[in-house]
Amino acid sequence: MKNPLTKNRFLMSVLLLFSLSTVLAACGSADDSNHTATADAKSNGKEKVEIVWMMATDPDKKAWQDAMVSTFEESHPNVKVRLENIPYDQFDQKLATLIASGNAPDVWNPNQADSGFATYMKMGALKDLTPYIDKGAPELKTMDPNLLNIYKIDGKYYGVPLVSNATYLYYNKDLFDAAGIPYPTTDWDDKSWNFDTMLETAKKLSHDVGDARKQVFGFSSALSANEMTWLFGGDMFKPEAYTTGVLGEPDLMKPLNIEALQFNVDLIHKYKVAPDAETVAASAQLGDPFLTGKVGMYISGGWGLGSYKKADFKWGVAAVPYHEGRKVPLYVDPWSISATSKHPDEAWEFVRHLANPAEDGGAYRYMNDVGRTPADSGLFKLWYDKMGGEISMDAAAFKQVHEGSIQNGREAENHLIVKFNTVLETMNQSLYQVWGGKESVTDGLKSLNEKLLSLNLNQ
Amino acid sequence: MSKRTLAMKREERSFWIFIAPWFIGFICFTGGPILISLLLSFTEYNVISSPKFTGISNYLLLFKDRLFYKSLSVTLYYTVLAVPFTILTSLVIAVLLNHRIKGQSLLRTLYYAPSIVSGVAVSFLWSWLLNPQFGVVNSVLYDCFGIQGPGWFTSSGTVVPSMVLMQLTASGSTMVIFLAALQSLPADLYEAASIEGASGFTKFRKITVPLISPVILFNTIIGMIGALQIFTEAYVITKGGPDWNSYFYVYYLFDTAFKQFRMGYASAQAWILFLLIFALTLVSLWGSKKYVHYEYDSK
């Protein structure tokens, strides 16, 4: 016979247990740190060690990443590499969160998204790699010391370069052919290829502007407003901003800045050869503007060499038009190790694996499989041949474009200025009305100035 | 002691066991955090170093922060448009659906169903419907009427109204509540009005609206609280643009807390939002006193 009392008692204890477990789960944090400590002690022994490698999600890199993990685990049976993929849009936010909460990954590239090296350096998140480099790493023998020095702060190395993307003028060969005009030059020192001649070319390429379905624009760019001013020899920020990483008071009203931005506004509204803000936003909903095939010339970074492979038109790369004092952004990305990594030795082994320029090494395959510009000078020759072939350009001409870009380049803003993702967002939003032709350049810069100052970025 | 107190004690013990999960959650995840949040709002805290007490400086900074005003004003603008829009459409549908017609229950389901899907998928859907170049809305405008459609989400002037328009298919959830209220209305009042020769619209204005006014008020307050916290649509479709015109309050708070790690400042922002919601709710309750009729009780 069932005894209701026992049954009730049973139910009651179940409920009590349930409630108790909630208490423990929710509030029982006291012994948590001890717990992790013992777990660490264990893994420091001969047991298998796990390192976390964090990358922004990119399908182009997927095969390469998987190969890197498996080849490394093969040669290092005591190490397990856990690859974490984070979408590009959230990369900086997530990484900063992980660092702040003491859960930083072991190996990553700080420059993958809109924020960059300076931000993470300032957070104290990066490990000094000098002792490791001094011990000798044959993988770095053919690395250009200038590139290595980009990530040398106060005599210490904090990163090992993996790519050195430059900036080019991409052009749509089909549109040029249709308009019957010659392709732009590959010679960066050719002063006849300047912004006036570019404008003339853009006029010939543009047609049906205003008709959303048929319009073709002669020119557009992926540059930030600040980078636009670099092309004219200007700069929105003070030199100290790039050396100290602290944005400080911006320096927006320089005549060269206004000239550069005004030129870009005129391209949109006066000459109607470039898309306005709304068109750019609308086509951003559809993807990369150059890939739509409706833009004749497009200034963007070296990653386009890889991602424009899927374009359904022929394209090439050329020199960015000449201007006194012209500078274009260079994007040298390093591998870094977290300052709080529990397994820095294994992480360094993995970085060496990733930086290895030998055939089937990480750097080689990154260049070969993913198609990104190598950092290691030992790989340049191979890369020129490969890229030239892929975009049906003479290897020498391609080399000329690339080297010209390096000579005219400076390190990208987001790598050097702290919390640049926020600065960039502020810049894009505040100047929207300028590109829309609803506000003058100086008014736009004034409002940008106010917004930048009210961000309190230095807090 | 008597038996009765023993039974009462036992009942009281059961009471606490039954509410224990909620109570623990209240202490750990609601009550405790509220106090901590208030304390944090008087500090500067970037998660890495320990919090630094700064008095009311976060609040002073807020009142000088241009983005604070911008995000607040676009959020209020959205709320002022979205709440009446949703109340009106859902009320009209509910009133129409309350008539005896063929396929009534099927219609009810079909009007309600779109409202259960929201968030990311629906944001993408609307972003596609309203794409200025290839979206179906602008295509129809152009092909059938020869009108070049607006830029919708990509234009400063139309981005907020576009987000309000998105709420059209979400109005089903408000609609069912109205429907439930309409079904509990007494028939005798309407019959009396019909005898006096009142038209349908008069009956709606003079009888229906006053009778369901508490429900309208309820939906308005709930809708307002929801609208003030809009986030997903802007995060998915516009990233807060163009020119900050969809940079809603919670979006700014999210950026402050999880992009810039200014936890103290973000806590101050959260408290301002809390006070705003509290004040607006009180104002709605107080301001509607004259128009809301509670005297009729459906029980």
Added chain:
Amino acid sequence: MKPKKSYNPGDMRPVNKVILYVLLYGGVLLFAFPLFWMLSTSLKTIAEIHRVPMTWFPGRLQWSNFRQIFIDAPLGRFLWNSVWYSAVTVAAVVFTSAMAAFAFARLRARGSLLLFGLVLSTMMIPSQVTLIPQYLLFTKLHWTGTYLPLVIPAFTASSFTIFLMRQFYLGISKELDEAVKIDGGGQFTMFFRILIPLSKPAFATAAILELISRWNDLFGPLIYLNDMNKYPVSLGLANFTAAYGATPWNLLMAASLVAILPLLLIFFFAQKYFIQGIVITGSKG
């Protein structure tokens, strides 16, 4: 009190009747159109969606789009994450809330009213206020990057669900309580034997409302989860376009459709209980 005869406007002039039908059925078309367009786009080729003038229906149904999206992104993974996460949290919230609701509706205890007042007042507090301290707490516990910060709080009930269930319990006659007491059963028998079986519509309503908000939630996963393989379908979908240089709207719509389909299906199966529950509790959906 016996319910009054409810008002249901009946006979109207034929003209008005026609207008009514046109409005209602036309309105349904308007409401259903976005979902139709999602389906139509998802079955087109990329060339078709950019075709001028546009076409209403796909030329040939591109079912392969639905295969493609599972190859391009770990969509299956996202769906599975959403399914288990929603199942666990919905069960936890509904059960713990039902417990609390039962206590508030049926058991006498000192301070009961005050505590219920607390339940009601927490419904008004925007989640942003508790967000940051909660986040800091979970960070200290090293729970970020896992589902724990999203799942554990579900085991502590939700104010709204407590309120909803309590309303329902209040409507159940207390005579049954007495019957249980006479049979020698205690509060637990009452809860499990009487109230749970009787409150199926309330459970269904509460469960569906909770499911809708869990399935659609972006903010929580966005803050607490890091690795893409752990993403639920809401967050996974938000990053779906990251896989392409140009946004393939046909594939994006296919993925969106897959993301909302489970919810729509559950709704259509459970709607009988659901609408009944809403009408009884008069609560928000």
